[in-house]
Amino acid sequence: MQHLLTQINNYHPLSAAAQAALQNCFEKITLSRNDYLLGEGKVCKHLYFLEKGALRGFYNLDGKEITHWFGFENDFVTSFHSFITGEPAVENIQLLEGSILWAISKEQLTELFNLHHEIERLMRIAYEKYYIRLEERFVNAQFKTAKERYENLIQQTLHILERVPLGCIASYLGISQETLSRIRSQF
Amino acid sequence: MQHLLTQINNYHPLSAAAQAALQNCFEKITLSRNDYLLGEGKVCKHLYFLEKGALRGFYNLDGKEITHWFGFENDFVTSFHSFITGEPAVENIQLLEGSILWAISKEQLTELFNLHHEIERLMRIAYEKYYIRLEERFVNAQFKTAKERYENLIQQTLHILERVPLGCIASYLGISQETLSRIRSQF
DNA sequence: CTCGGTTTTTGATATTTGTCAAAAACTTTG
DNA sequence: CAAAGTTTTTGACAAATATCAAAAACCGAG
Numbered sequence: 001m002q003h004l005l006t007q008i009n010n011y012h013p014l015s016a017a018a019q020a021a022l023q024n025c026f027e028k029i030t031l032s033r034n035d036y037l038l039g040e041g042k043v044c045k046h047l048y049f050l051e052k053g054a055l056r057g058f059y060n061l062d063g064k065e066i067t068h069w070f071g072f073e074n075d076f077v078t079s080f081h082s083f084i085t086g087e088p089a090v091e092n093i094q095l096l097e098g099s100i101l102w103a104i105s106k107e108q109l110t111e112l113f114n115l116h117h118e119i120e121r122l123m124r125i126a127y128e129k130y131y132i133r134l135e136e137r138f139v140n141a142q143f144k145t146a147k148e149r150y151e152n153l154i155q156q157t158l159h160i161l162e163r164v165p166l167g168c169i170a171s172y173l174g175i176s177q178e179t180l181s182r183i184r185s186q187f
Numbered sequence: 188m189q190h191l192l193t194q195i196n197n198y199h200p201l202s203a204a205a206q207a208a209l210q211n212c213f214e215k216i217t218l219s220r221n222d223y224l225l226g227e228g229k230v231c232k233h234l235y236f237l238e239k240g241a242l243r244g245f246y247n248l249d250g251k252e253i254t255h256w257f258g259f260e261n262d263f264v265t266s267f268h269s270f271i272t273g274e275p276a277v278e279n280i281q282l283l284e285g286s287i288l289w290a291i292s293k294e295q296l297t298e299l300f301n302l303h304h305e306i307e308r309l310m311r312i313a314y315e316k317y318y319i320r321l322e323e324r325f326v327n328a329q330f331k332t333a334k335e336r337y338e339n340l341i342q343q344t345l346h347i348l349e350r351v352p353l354g355c356i357a358s359y360l361g362i363s364q365e366t367l368s369r370i371r372s373q374f
Numbered sequence: 375c376t377c378g379g380t381t382t383t384t385g386a387t388a389t390t391t392g393t394c395a396a397a398a399a400c401t402t403t404g
Numbered sequence: 405c406a407a408a409g410t411t412t413t414t415g416a417c418a419a420a421t422a423t424c425a426a427a428a429a430c431c432g433a434g
Contacts, residue, residue: 066330081322084315113311117304124300124307127314128271134321135268142328142361143253146391166412174329176392181413333421353382363422368383 001026004049004102007074012125018116025112026102037077037093037101044082044089046103050075053099054163058171059091067168070096070160076126077101096164146175150183188213191236191289194261199312205303212299213289224264224280224288231269231276233290237262240286241350245358246278254355257283257347263313264288283351333362337370 004026005019014022026049031037037055038044050071057079058067068091071077082089083106113120140149150173153160160169166184170177191213192206201209213236218224225231227246237258244266245254255278258264269276270293300307327336337360340347347356353371357364 061330068326068329081319084319113308117307120304120311121300121307124311124314127311127318131314131318131321132268132271134318134325138321138325138328139255141325142255143248143358165410177412178393178414179391182391185413352380364382365384365423366421369421372383 001028001102003051007049008122011129012118012122014118014122015116018112018118021112021116022104022119025104025108027104029101029103030099031095031101032098033095035095037095038079038082038089038091040090040092041088042082043086044079044093045106047076047078047083047106047109049102050077051100051102053101054096055093055099056096056164056168057091057093058168065171067171070164070168070172072159072163076130080130096168141174146173146179147183147186149173149175150180188215188289190238194236195309198316199305199309201305201309202303205299205305208299208303209291209306212291212295214291216288216290217286218282218288219285220282222282224282225266225269225276225278227277227279228275229269230273231266231280232293234263234265234270234293234296236289237264238287238289240288241283242280242286243283243351243355244278244280245355252355252358254358257351257355257359259346259350263317267317283355328361333360333366334370334373336360336362337367 001023005023008014008022009019029037029048031053037048040059050073052073055071055077056067057069057071057077058065060066071093077093079089079091079093081087082091109119109123113123140152144152153169153173160172164172166180167177170180173180175183188210192210195201195209196206216224216235218240224235224242237260239260242258242264243254244256244258244264245252247253258280264280266276266278266280268274269278296306296310300310327339331339340356340360347359351359353367354364357367360367362370
């Protein structure tokens with residue numbers, strides 16, 4: 001729990017009162033490799049903080065699993081669309097490694113927003129960071145070649161390559177596994 | 188100005204005090220077709236509300252202009268990366284039509300966040316909406332074919348097609364203008 | 375209306391990436 | 405450590421999309 005609070009303070013420093021309030025609301029979850037944190041069709045009512053481990057978001061398309069994001073240590077994860085809109089998720093969230101997570105419900109979080117302006121600020125700032133991160137992925141997806149996207153991955157998020165099966169990485173990069181394999185053989 | 192406030196209340200209802208504070212900070216800007224709201228290399232220090240008109244965000248790549256987003260009536264627009272991080276923008280924002288905008292500086296907005304919790308909440312909610320919107324574009328860019336992306340455009344944002352030159356739309360969809368032309372000829 | 379410039383379309387061809395099938399390499403487990 | 409399963413690579417070929425060049429359509433100013 002201390003780790004969670006330290007990381008949150010890194011995002012945006014919080015008063016003791018706000019920290020105590022958060023501490024009361026987050027619940028610890030321990031999951032094993034291949035467990036599901038969320039199944040498609042369910043409404044995702046929680047925001048999670050990933051203390052240790054790795055997971056992926058994926059959806060099914062024509063019988064294939066399309067992994068479109070990963071979560072690692074210190075990431076906030078959720079099915080954002082479902083969490084924000086309250087609609088059923090189109091994606092699954094599955095553990096890639098045994099992991100420790102902390103969960104807070106949307107209801108509790110909304111209540112904390114009312115009680116502590118600074119927690120809402122924290123969230124506003126978190127959204128800013130995540131927005132920028134997504135924007136960069138979007139530009140890569142739309143305007144870079146498969147090879148450039150792979151080089152980008154090596155330079156900026158090498159840890160993904162070291163912890164995730166190539167099949168997941170291929171769809172994360174928006175290419176087939178065979179193409180990824182051929183690109184890799186050029187290095 | 189009344190229009191701006193009405194739209195903002197649509198996003199999230201505000202108290203009279205918060206509305207008055209906003210009213211004090213927003214400045215009206217009128218620009219003509221082809222004018223620039225932002226040039227690459229400059230830090231974007233303002234958030235804009237587009238009351239009337241249309242504009243595009245684009246950057247230069249190998250001598251080509253890559254349009255990656257459009258703004259229309261009632262959109263909040265800025266170069267998010269630059270606005271959030273304070274770094275120079277890599278993109279240009281150019282008017283596609285004569286437009287009426289309202290500007291607020293980041294400095295003023297930050298001050299308003301301190302004075303009115305509810306304005307920060309408005310912004311948090313706005314980020315949520317923009318995050319989801321971007322997420323959808325990302326999934327389209329990465330996992331749909333050119334034809335599917337065009338069909339999507341017709342179904343969901345037909346107004347773009349009616350107000351923007353095809354050259355801009357092609358790069359918005361992440362395809363060459365020739366390919367877009369060929370896809371269009373199939374309809 | 376018409377000239378000059380811009381935008382859009384069409385044609386021919388090249389490049390990139392995907393698909394299917396099989397082989398090879400790696401992992402797990404009894 | 406060997407069998408069975410899984411993941412990754414390789415090969416042959418097909419499909420999607422890009423590029424370059426030229427023609428056609430459109431558009432605004434005089």
